[in-house]
Amino acid sequence: MTLHTEQAPEPVRFLSADGTFAPTPAAEPFLARLDSLTDAHHERFYRDMVSVRAFDREATNLQRQGEMALFPPSEGQEGAQVGSAHAARPQDHIFPSYREHVVGMIRGVDPVNILSLMRGVTLGGWDPTDPKNGNFHLYTLVLGSQTLHATGYAMGQLFDGASGTGNVETDEATIVYFGDGSTSEGDVSEALVFAASHQTPQVFFLQNNQWAISVPVSVQSRTPLYLRGAGFGLPSVQIDGNDVLASYAVTSQFLDEARVGQGPRFIEAMTYRMGAHTTSDDPTKYRTNEERAEWGQRDPIVRFEAYLRARGASESLFTSAAEDAKDLCADVRARTLALEAPDFPTMFEHVYSEEHPRMREQSDWLTRYEASMTEDNR
Amino acid sequence: MSEIVNMPMAKALNAGLRAALAADEKVLLMGEDIGPLGGVFRITEGLQAEFGPRRVQDTPLAESGIVGTAIGLAMRGYRPVCEIQFDGFIYPAFDQIVSQLAKQTNRHGGTLSMPVVIRVPYGGHIGAVEHHQESPEAYFAHTAGLRVVSPSTPNDAYWMIQEAIQSNDPVLFFEPKSRYWPKGEVNLTESQLGLHQSRVAREGTDVTLIGHGAMVSTLLQAAEVAAGEGISAEVVDLRSISPIDYGPLLDSARKTGRVVVAQEAPENASVGSEIAATLAEKAFYSLEAPVLRVSGFDTPFPAAKLEGLYLPDADRVLDAVDRALAY
Ligand SMILES: Cc1ncc(C[n+]2csc(CCOP(=O)(O)OP(=O)(O)O)c2C)c(N)n1
Ligand SMILES: [Mg+2]
Numbered sequence: 001m002t003l004h005t006e007q008a009p010e011p012v013r014f015l016s017a018d019g020t021f022a023p024t025p026a027a028e029p030f031l032a033r034l035d036s037l038t039d040a041h042h043e044r045f046y047r048d049m050v051s052v053r054a055f056d057r058e059a060t061n062l063q064r065q066g067e068m069a070l071f072p073p074s075e076g077q078e079g080a081q082v083g084s085a086h087a088a089r090p091q092d093h094i095f096p097s098y099r100e101h102v103v104g105m106i107r108g109v110d111p112v113n114i115l116s117l118m119r120g121v122t123l124g125g126w127d128p129t130d131p132k133n134g135n136f137h138l139y140t141l142v143l144g145s146q147t148l149h150a151t152g153y154a155m156g157q158l159f160d161g162a163s164g165t166g167n168v169e170t171d172e173a174t175i176v177y178f179g180d181g182s183t184s185e186g187d188v189s190e191a192l193v194f195a196a197s198h199q200t201p202q203v204f205f206l207q208n209n210q211w212a213i214s215v216p217v218s219v220q221s222r223t224p225l226y227l228r229g230a231g232f233g234l235p236s237v238q239i240d241g242n243d244v245l246a247s248y249a250v251t252s253q254f255l256d257e258a259r260v261g262q263g264p265r266f267i268e269a270m271t272y273r274m275g276a277h278t279t280s281d282d283p284t285k286y287r288t289n290e291e292r293a294e295w296g297q298r299d300p301i302v303r304f305e306a307y308l309r310a311r312g313a314s315e316s317l318f319t320s321a322a323e324d325a326k327d328l329c330a331d332v333r334a335r336t337l338a339l340e341a342p343d344f345p346t347m348f349e350h351v352y353s354e355e356h357p358r359m360r361e362q363s364d365w366l367t368r369y370e371a372s373m374t375e376d377n378r
Numbered sequence: 379m380s381e382i383v384n385m386p387m388a389k390a391l392n393a394g395l396r397a398a399l400a401a402d403e404k405v406l407l408m409g410e411d412i413g414p415l416g417g418v419f420r421i422t423e424g425l426q427a428e429f430g431p432r433r434v435q436d437t438p439l440a441e442s443g444i445v446g447t448a449i450g451l452a453m454r455g456y457r458p459v460c461e462i463q464f465d466g467f468i469y470p471a472f473d474q475i476v477s478q479l480a481k482q483t484n485r486h487g488g489t490l491s492m493p494v495v496i497r498v499p500y501g502g503h504i505g506a507v508e509h510h511q512e513s514p515e516a517y518f519a520h521t522a523g524l525r526v527v528s529p530s531t532p533n534d535a536y537w538m539i540q541e542a543i544q545s546n547d548p549v550l551f552f553e554p555k556s557r558y559w560p561k562g563e564v565n566l567t568e569s570q571l572g573l574h575q576s577r578v579a580r581e582g583t584d585v586t587l588i589g590h591g592a593m594v595s596t597l598l599q600a601a602e603v604a605a606g607e608g609i610s611a612e613v614v615d616l617r618s619i620s621p622i623d624y625g626p627l628l629d630s631a632r633k634t635g636r637v638v639v640a641q642e643a644p645e646n647a648s649v650g651s652e653i654a655a656t657l658a659e660k661a662f663y664s665l666e667a668p669v670l671r672v673s674g675f676d677t678p679f680p681a682a683k684l685e686g687l688y689l690p691d692a693d694r695v696l697d698a699v700d701r702a703l704a705y
Contacts, residue, residue, distance in 0.1 A: 069505050069682045120682025123508050141509050142467065143439065181439035185470060214415035215436050286414040341683035351677050358646065362675045366687065369697065 011270055012250050013240035017298045019306025026237065033249035042308060045086065045244050047321045049078040049301045052102035054325035055111055056275070058333055059101075059118070063279040067337060069120040074099045076242075076274030079300030080207050082106070083247025084269075087255055088175055089168075093135040093157075095150035095176040097143070099207075103177070107134025111328070112335045114139075121339050143178075144185030147204065150176030151191045154200035154264070163201035164261035173201040173259035175251070181212020183228060184220045192232035192266075199263035203254045204229060206266070207241060209273035210295075214286035229266025241269030242300040272298075344370070380567040388558040390532035391421045391497075393566075394539035395459065399429050402457060405543055407434045408444055409461030409497075418463055419499055419558055441471035448494045449479055457493045459543055465500040466509025472517070479548045480523030491546035495539075500528075501592050501642050502674075502689050503556035505682040512679050513591075513643035518550045519620040519652070526620040527573060528552040530594035532562040534571075534617060541573040549573075552619075554591035574618040576626045582612035585699050586630040588653060589640045590616040593690070597640060600695040609699065619649050624656060631657050635666035636702040640690050645673035667705035670698045 010024040014034065023031060056073045063071040074081065077099065085103040088094060096103055105111050109126050117125040117139060128137045140146035154174040157163045163171040182188055183206065195202050208225055210217050221228065229236035235254075239246045247269060254265035272295035276283050283292075305318065348363040385393070398405050407422055413436040416423030426434035437444050441462060448458035462468045468475075475496065482492045502511035519526045525547050529535040535553070542549040571577055579594060580601050587597040594615045601611035612630050616622060631637050637657055639650040654669035672690045680688050 070507050118507065120505060120507065122681050123678065141507060142470070184438040184440040184443065186440060186442050187470070212410075212439050213418070214411045214413070215439065219436055220438050280418070282415075285416070342681070344684055344687045347675065347677050347680045347684050347688065358676050362677075366675070369694070370687075372697075373693065 011238040011240045012246045013243050014245040014249070015243045015303050015307050017303055019303045019310060021307065027246065027249075030246075030249040030253055033253050034245060037245075037248070039313075041086070042311075042313075043317055045082050045248070046301075046304055046308060046317065047324065048082045048085075048102055048106060049244065049304065050321045051325045051328050052078055052082070052105065053301065054329050055101065055105075055332060058329040059115060060275070060279060062115070062333065062336060063118070068115065068118045068279075070278050070280060071115075071118050072099045072278045073273075073275035074101055076272045076295065076299070077207055077209055078102060079244040079304070080241035080247045080269035080271050083244040083249075084175065084205055084251040084267075087248050087251035089173075089255070089259075090134070091170065091172045092255065093137065093150075093153055093172070093174045095137045095146045095153070095174065096139055097146060097177050097179060097182065098139040098141055099179075100177050104136045107136040109133050109136050111332050112339070115332065115336045116339050119336060119339055121341055143182040144187040144191075147176050147178055147182075147188045147191035148194070150174050151194045151198075151200055151202060154195065154202040155198050157201055158198060163259050166260050168256045168259060171201070171259035173203065173255045175203045175205055175255060177205050177207065179212065180206065180208040180210065180217045180220055180225060181215060183225055189232075192229065192234065195264040196233045199261075201258040201261070202264040203251060203258055204234070204264065204266045205251065206268045207271055208268050209271050211273055211277070211287065213277045213281060224268065226266060226268035229268075234264050234266040236266035236268070238268045238270060241271030242298045242303065244300055244304050380565050383564050383566055384561050385532055385564055386559045386561045387529070387532045387535045387553070388419060388421055390536040390564050391539055391553065392423060392425070393564075394536045395422065395425060396428070398459070398540050398543040399425065399433060402543075403433075404455055405433070405457045405459060406451065407459050407461065408437050408448060409435075410437060410439055410463050412436060412461050417461060419555060421497075421553075421558075422461065441467060442474050445471040445474040445479060445494070445496065449474065449482065449492065452492050452494050453490065457543060459495040459497060462496060462498045464510045465498055465512040465514055468496075468498055468514060475518070475524070475548075475550075476521045480521050483547065484523060492548045493543070493546050494548045495542045495545075495551050496548070497539075497551045497553060499555040499558075500552045501554050501556055502679065502685050503592060505685065507682065508679065511682075511685065513641065513674065515550070515552050515619050516643055516648045519649055520647075523548065524620065525549045525574070525618075526552070527618045528554060528591040529617065530554065530557065530579075530591055530615050533564045536564045536566070537569040538573055538617070541569070545573065552591060556592045557595065560595075571617070574621055574623055576617055576623040577615045578612060578626055578630065579615045580611070580613040582610040582634065584610045584634055585636040585638065585702055586612045586614060586627075586634045587638050587640065587695065587699075588614045588616060588627060590619060590649070591642070593640050593642060596690065596692055597695060600692040600699070603692060603696060604699060609703070611699065622653065622656075624660070627653065627657065628661055631661040632664040635664055636705070637665070637669040638672060638695060638698040638702055639669060640672040640695050640698075642674050642689055644676045645671055646676045648673060667702040670702050672698045
């Protein structure tokens with residue numbers, strides 16, 4: 001019997017930390033996926049990573065300035081997120097956790113909508129039923145819950161015959177994001193059971209950023225986490241999550257296999273949360289600067305930039321990406337600051353699908369009460 | 379001579395936990411991020427360094443797992459104290475709490491005790507995102523076999539956490555997180571009240587204000603304003619939500635004839651509703667007005683920017699006082 005207590009063999013990786021193209025043996029089966037990528041795709045990957053890193057810093061500053069309740073930064077995880085997001089096809093559905101800001105942006109969600117949730121002006125932020133939001137479902141803050149929702153959604157895709165016809169251009173699939181800490185929640189195991197049982201058209205995308213707030217992944221699992229998926233019978237691989245090409249190639253292949261009826265798949269993207277867990281967190285209490293610095297050497301943007309430069313990308317790409325990111329931040333800041341608290345009657349709306357006596361009664365009461373308070377103060 | 383120290387509730391809880399860990403080696407703390415980080419609210423700060431990683435454990439990230447394994451540990455003679463990181467994250471453990479933890483002693487015919495404490499930072503006023511500001515105490519008060527308490531002062535926090543840990547029954551220990559940082563006097567020498575006793579926090583004669591947790595400070599504020607208007611309000615701090623110590627509540631209701639019960643939790647099927655019904659039954663002839671409730675609305679806890687309108691404040695309490703006095 002083999003006990004998988006050590007690290008996995010080399011994960012799927014195309015780009016080494018210095019940006020040289022050097023596929024690992026595990027990457028070979030996914031190589032063909034890179035063939036369809038043009039320079040324009042590469043540019044887009046790069047721009048998206050640069051944009052979200054700037055967005056991240058802007059949002060963190062906004063929080064520090066008291067303009068937001070909370071912000072969970074995604075710095076360090078851009079490669080995993082941008083690659084997988086571009087791997088999804090337009091008809092696919094995406095269930096995020098709460099850190100996949102750039103995935104939402106790539107699917108069409110206005111980043112200000114994401115910040116509206118963090119600013120405390122809404123409990124949702126965008127409408128996943130509106131096609132302009134690219135089937136990007138709402139964030140879920142209760143860890144792991146969304147894995148079951150994604151599985152149920154994928155079951156529906158299957159039952160409807162919307163997947164499994166063999167046409168990758170139209171067959172639907174679902175991808176769900178979750179973290180290393182969340183894998184310990186019962187819901188995640190149950191989602192894997194249902195997915196395997198129904199052979200859903202689905203990819204489980206685990207971002208192992210090494211930490212669940214202050215708790216290292218070793219507390220959650222003694223084996224590499226991609227084996228969790230394998231244990232439930234899902235084809236599972238570990239990838240270098242800081243290699244945007246690995247994330248793109250494996251996710252697109254797995255989604256296409258899932259959509260044409262080959263069943264669910266599992267990806268563990270090895271990455272690192274470079275920032276604090278959220279703006280309320282103080283990582284100096286539990287992890288070393290050395291560890292962070294070591295992961296800093298494997299930065300997804302630096303790596304991809306080196307690769308693009310070696311391929312002869314023009315300098316203007318890098319300068320314009322930086323400028324666009326700056327513009328994005330200025331726009332996001334201005335529009336976030338303009339987000340006002342909603343009027344209170346909205347609190348009583350949509351709690352039920354129909355008019356509800358208690359909502360009506362309490363809303364009316366609060367309206368009268370508020371009016372009487374303003375009179376009192378005159 | 380009693381030793382009196384001024385400290386915030388967060389420090390008082392830390393001191394109470396430290397005392398409990400020192401007094402009984404079977405006491406274990408378990409939860410998410412309670413080790414090197416000291417918990418997201420720093421309630422367990424320094425305790426892992428002092429008592430080691432076995433006595434103060436960072437658990438895997440699974441609430442059902444935390445409570446379920448606490449049950450097994452209790453069967454083995456341990457006294458686990460579980461931390462649930464935020465109110466809204468207790469629900470993955472709901473089955474283990476209400477169907478398992480609550481019922482073990484009863485199913486074992488009394489041969490097995492379940493000395494498990496579940497600490498839950500709860501309530502609003504911190505401007506946080508969803509699932510971080512809820513008041514779920516009624517779900518647990520509704521379940522036979524569970525004791526449910528909530529301190530409102532640093533002194534009560536210091537003593538009640540130790541008493542909860544000494545209890546041989548499961549105790550849901552709701553910590554009003556908005557009250558973690560204001561300071562208050564803690565008598566480190568002796569406890570004045572038992573775990574399940576309610577307490578008159580301010581004496582008065584015209585109207586009785588009843589609440590628990592963070593609401594107590596709102597009620598005291600309201601009583602102060604009322605005093606300026608010539609109304610004498612008595613404030614009763616429940617401290618225990620299950621069982622409720624009705625003695626002081628009934629005495630006060632009989633004295634003033636007018637009662638307002640306030641809570642952050644939604645009103646429907648709430649602790650406040652239970653108190654209103656009981657006072658109506660037991661003090662009917664002394665009441666001059668119906669017992670009025672002031673609660674959070676029966677909506678999801680709203681986005682942070684609306685919490686000020688959702689959560690009852692002193693004005694909303696005073697509005698109810700006026701209505702009670704108008705009868
Ligand atoms: C059910 C539940 N328990 C606890 C929390 C509090 N919490 C929020 S994020 C987090 C850590 C999550 O770690 P991981 O799944 O690795 O995701 P990451 O934050 O690293 O992206 C915790 C404990 C929560 N949101 N939901
Ligand atoms: Mg993590």
